[in-house]
Amino acid sequence: MKSSAHHAVAPRRQEAHELLSIRDHVLLSFFWLSLNFQSAALLPIIVPLQVVLFVAPGGVGSSQQAIILGWMAGVGAGIALVVMPLAGLLSDRTRTPLGRRRPYILGGASVMIAATVVLAYTHNTALFLVMLGIMHLAGVITNAAYQGLLPDLVPEEQRGAASGYMGLMTILGIVGSLAVAALLLSQVNVSLARSAAF
Numbered sequence: 646m647k648s649s650a651h652h653a654v655a656p657r658r659q660e661a662h663e664l665l666s667i668r669d670h671v672l673l674s675f676f677w678l679s680l681n682f683q684s685a686a687l688l689p690i691i692v693p694l695q696v697v698l699f700v701a702p703g704g705v706g707s708s709q710q711a712i713i714l715g716w717m718a719g720v721g722a723g724i725a726l727v728v729m730p731l732a733g734l735l736s737d738r739t740r741t742p743l744g745r746r747r748p749y750i751l752g753g754a755s756v757m758i759a760a761t762v763v764l765a766y767t768h769n770t771a772l773f774l775v776m777l778g779i780m781h782l783a784g785v786i787t788n789a790a791y792q793g794l795l796p797d798l799v800p801e802e803q804r805g806a807a808s809g810y811m812g813l814m815t816i817l818g819i820v821g822s823l824a825v826a827a828l829l830l831s832q833v834n835v836s837l838a839r840s841a842a843f
Contacts, residue, residue: 663800664800664802664803665798665799665800665803665806665807670803670806670807670810671810671814673794673795673798673799673807673810674807674810674811674813674814675814676750676754676791676814677791677811677814677815677818678814678815678817678818678821679818680784680787680788680791680818681814681815681817681818681819681822682818682819682821682822682825683757683761683784683818683822684784684822685818685819685822685823686822686823686825686826687822688721690823690826690830691826691829692714692717692777693710693714694830695773696710696713696714696717697710699768699770699773700713700770713774717774717777720778721778721781724778724781724782724785725781725785728782728785728786728789729785729786729788729789730789732749732785732786732789732790733789733790733792733793735749736749736789736790736793737793744797745793745797746790746791746793746794746797747790747794749786749787749789749790750787750790750791750794752783752786753783753784753786753787753790754783754787756779756780756783757780757783757784757787760776760777760779760780760783761780763776764776764777764780795807795811
């Protein structure tokens, strides 16, 4: 009886995890590209430059700037350390018509986009730091849920391939992020040179 029941259940499991096509792999991993595109240059390059503009402007490497950056790094690490496992645990236990992971992914991504828009236009130091914290919090929640989505949707025999696509998208996101950062920084240098000339 047990073996026949096992054989009856096994096909259903295989049907629930149909093999993914290349297009499926690309679409499923595409979010890694966007996450890394946003974060690879934002935190290590763009944010410190913004801090230089907001905190003790006119100087670089002041103690005030170092304190702000240190606090930002510490708070960001603390958020990731505490929130990521909690968000993953909650997504395991959530039941909605959209599934258990998608509400966290959609909600987190929406908050990240909104916070990024505010960051792009604000000239207020306090608002900049608050929006940066909110964006980081939303990114951690989204990341935790998204990592759980992959084993939910990828058949066991294709998880190696899925990891490869994830790695590819991660590299493309990082390269694209650094390329855009380099372009923005070159424009900043040109603007500074022109203002100095006049």
